Amino acid sequence: MATETQSPPSGTPQTAQRARKPRRLVTALPYLAPALLLYLYFLVYPMLDSVRLSFFKWSGFRTDVPEFVGLANYVRMFTADPVFWTAARNTIFWVILTLAVPMVLGLLLALGLNRQMAGRNLMRSIFYIPSVFASITVAAMWRWIYNPTLGLVNQALEQVGLGSWAQTWLGDPKIAIYSVFVASIWQAVGFPLVLFLAGLQSVPQELVEAAKIDGANALQVFRNVTLPALKPTTVVVVILTIINSLKVFDLIVGMTGGGPAQSTQVLALWSYTQSFANHQFGAGGAVATVLLVISLALVVPYMLWSLKGQDK
């Protein structure tokens, strides 16, 4: 690759630039257009159409004409739909819990696995491989682990004499969401782990050595050298974790379908259920709009920060 970069800068770039300038936007269009058209038609338009639909009452059947109802869908969602509030609470809960557990665990594992040690690569793979499995298959697999009679968890509890702790892990509205979350930790930890491992490559070793010579203890080195160097990585991991948490869908569909008694419902799934199972595209659109607003509120500040830095 390096060999290709060796042609020396020749001539006067200024004149060349001036000669090219008028062609620029026209030259850019063929490169921009295919991606941009796909993006606009199959992503931006459906998103905005969800917002539009949220002001209509519509079953989704083609024979049925959408009827404009103003804010009625929103009023009903906020005042008369208890499932919406459960879903909103679970979604926020999911974001916070994912930031707290798999992300912190990923950081700790990355710190541990960053040292030279026997079996390091094998351990890295063991933690990472669950995250390349399809969530829907992970869900199926954990449903088996949680099976009340034949599953690993209850059988193991009985084996060690804690049979009374055995539960219907996915059938009890009070604990189902935690059960699903445990499966999510198992799958989710690899991603922050890999990103933090990459981030740890940027910790300046001279600084670590210098701090040690100056008598800093391990915790001080960690706080004053390692942690600041990990800051950019952490920002990325936090934002990606939030995005992934707002999207959580497959795991819930596969393990509980939102039940029992809607106790594991989340916004992404509730929007889907309202539209496709309950045939209320307007109500589904209203939930989608709330999710869109939350996503944008969390993501746009990061985008602005990130774009500002791109050219430096």
Added chain:
Amino acid sequence: MTASAISEGLTLEKGGARRRRRVDFPGLALWISLVVTSLLWALPFLIMFLTSVKSNADINQNPAWALPQQWDWSNYVRAFEIGKLGITGLNSMLIAVIKVPMGLLLSAACAFALARLRFRRSKALLGFIAIGSMVPVQIGLGPLFNTMLTLDLLDSKMGLILPYLAFGIPYQIFVLYGFFRAIPDELEESARMDGASTFRIFWQVILPLAKPALAALFILDFVATWNEYAMATTLLRSQGNWTVPLAVQSFSTQWGTEYGPLNAFIIMSAIPVLIVYLMFQRYFVSGALAGAVKG
């Protein structure tokens, strides 16, 4: 789990400070706790494999961790039949093989225009595109269904590939923009002085330089495409068009779930992504972070 992990983190730092000792006890403690944690992480895989080689009677009578009384590989054949892997696997492969390279090419072209052909408002346009990588796909599923119905593309591979492309593009453009931006101007200038057209600059100068990023995006995108569930379950109806993730539901009927074949199916369904992951592993870490992290 968390408590033990925290103590791991602390022992790590102590171990680092005292590594000149002959026996590194904190380091050993760290190693042991990491090994224990990774064994715990590997346990679901072990159970999955054991279940996949047991007969139904064996599953019903013996503990999940027991070795199979008789190694029953026929579950893999059954999984192939129940999950229609011949059809679903081929569908998924076809979609991935078309979608992934094509998406990368379109993203690269767009990122090239944004990063290298300086027109006005290119950065605002980049921001507008990048936001698309961050909104949950479920928000647009209802209208997407209608769009596909209108275009007569519902329940077809083409009708899945197009939105897959649209949803893959934003993140790839965002990452590639960062890469293309970092390429020194002199390179492009000198190529242009030698008479290269814009297309040749894109194809023969810029794209080859972005190979590591393209390789990393290739894995990420292949894995994401192969595993995608929400859109596929919305837009595909007939079993003949199903992709692999949709076939999971075939294993549960109203009479119960066939756990042996199901676990065999889960293992087989992950083989392609594991192969791709192992093939491109060395690009993965660099690429996962590229463009997303400044400096």
